[in-house]
Amino acid sequence: MQSKKLFMLLLTALAVGIAAAGCTPGGPCEITGNESLTIYRLPDPASDVFGILPAGESHEVLAYTASGFVGFDPGIAQAGNIGLAHHRWVLLNATLSPFCLAEVNQVTLAEVLADMPPTPVPPTPNPPPPPDPGAANLVITQVKLPEALLAVDTFGDVEVTVENQGDAPAAGYEVWLFPQFGYGPQNPAGHNAIPELAPGANQTIFLPDGIIYSSPGIFTMRALVTDDWLLEGDPTSTGTAGDLKDTEIRIVPGLCNPFADAVISVVTLHLPADTRVLPFYLKVEGGIEIDPTTLEASLGELKAYQCGLQGGFEDRIYCLVYVPEGQEGLAKQLMVRVKDCPEPAFVQNNILIPELLAGDDPGPSVPTCKADLIDPDCTAAGGQMSDSLNTARRCVCP
Numbered sequence: 001m002q003s004k005k006l007f008m009l010l011l012t013a014l015a016v017g018i019a020a021a022g023c024t025p026g027g028p029c030e031i032t033g034n035e036s037l038t039i040y041r042l043p044d045p046a047s048d049v050f051g052i053l054p055a056g057e058s059h060e061v062l063a064y065t066a067s068g069f070v071g072f073d074p075g076i077a078q079a080g081n082i083g084l085a086h087h088r089w090v091l092l093n094a095t096l097s098p099f100c101l102a103e104v105n106q107v108t109l110a111e112v113l114a115d116m117p118p119t120p121v122p123p124t125p126n127p128p129p130p131p132d133p134g135a136a137n138l139v140i141t142q143v144k145l146p147e148a149l150l151a152v153d154t155f156g157d158v159e160v161t162v163e164n165q166g167d168a169p170a171a172g173y174e175v176w177l178f179p180q181f182g183y184g185p186q187n188p189a190g191h192n193a194i195p196e197l198a199p200g201a202n203q204t205i206f207l208p209d210g211i212i213y214s215s216p217g218i219f220t221m222r223a224l225v226t227d228d229w230l231l232e233g234d235p236t237s238t239g240t241a242g243d244l245k246d247t248e249i250r251i252v253p254g255l256c257n258p259f260a261d262a263v264i265s266v267v268t269l270h271l272p273a274d275t276r277v278l279p280f281y282l283k284v285e286g287g288i289e290i291d292p293t294t295l296e297a298s299l300g301e302l303k304a305y306q307c308g309l310q311g312g313f314e315d316r317i318y319c320l321v322y323v324p325e326g327q328e329g330l331a332k333q334l335m336v337r338v339k340d341c342p343e344p345a346f347v348q349n350n351i352l353i354p355e356l357l358a359g360d361d362p363g364p365s366v367p368t369c370k371a372d373l374i375d376p377d378c379t380a381a382g383g384q385m386s387d388s389l390n391t392a393r394r395c396v397c398p
Helices: 002-021 109-115
Strands: 030-032 037-040 049-053 058-060 069-072 088-091 138-144 156-164 174-178 190-193 202-211 217-226 243-251 264-268 277-284 295-299 306-310 313-322 331-338 346-352
Touching (some): 156 217, 174 202, 190 202, 295 306, 295 313
Antiparallel strands (some): 069 088, 138 156, 174 190, 174 217, 217 243, 277 313
16 A cells, blocks of 8 residues: 555656656657756666757657656667667656656666667687787877857868878778767767778868857867767767867857957046945947947956946946955056957056045045036046037036
8 A cells, every 4th residue: 555655656746747847748748858958878877878958859758767767769870779778868856647658658777678789799719810910090180170260150160180000901981070079969060081091191181061159158079080970870989990089169259359459548437435336437439349248347356247338428338346445546457358258358457446535534425427517526427528519518427
């Protein structure tokens, strides 16, 4: 009786687990990861990791286990893997509800293992085999990328140089390229054949499909030399005598130097004693070609917590930085960079943090900008005195 109650509790937990994963009652039972899920080769968390199921990708559930794994077809050829051994598995941490799995079989780890192909045992040679006449050994000696391959949505060619460092000819090999190895299903971006290489010979292979990235970040690009990709579909298999080489690629936004050849002046305003928040701005002659909210600014070790535009001043980038006590009167290096870019877009040394207002009274904070202010209050409030000849001079506020 207790076992029956436990089973019913697991079925209830199943309904919650499959709903969160994305089951579609009334049709094929599907899973859709609400977040990235680890794909295992077997319904066992201790088994090898096959890859990552990206958030939003759906697959039909073909089998499930009482321990919370669901199996699906990964959609690639797998020589020798048939039946349950062809499935790949994700763990949902709950059993699955029969309303979604009426036509799906519940299986065990033992049943999956029973479908795995047996490991061949080589026979004992009798008489001993003749001496090995030699073997090929292909080694990737260089992966060449274009210098400009740093920006999002920028196409880049790739060249891979391969050398046969063995003592027998190598034939039937190809170079395959995986731009985002280790993330998501590993579909090659392109490939090219390697001509037969004699011992000691080398060849540079051009990958005409190249690579392109749609978002900034750090990626691992894998170049794989193998003679069994079409047979195994495994981006880790080097085949008979191949090789692989991983290259880290940093992709940055397309506009990393928005201030190239621009004339920039830096203006610091008053440091109010009550808030200790220092406003400063960069005035860019000719206007601004980038969204200021994508910028990061700092005065020495003091990081600005906000940068942006103010109305009426399309050529100024205003930033705010909190100044701790004791930093007044110190000279700092101003550094401005575009987020995710490796190098700063603008640097200026010796930006002086102003002193607090003198006297026992710390003085008023920066005045609120309004039209009837005159200098120096207008400028201190972030405004600018108009120079119109047709109207009275007034403070133009941001």
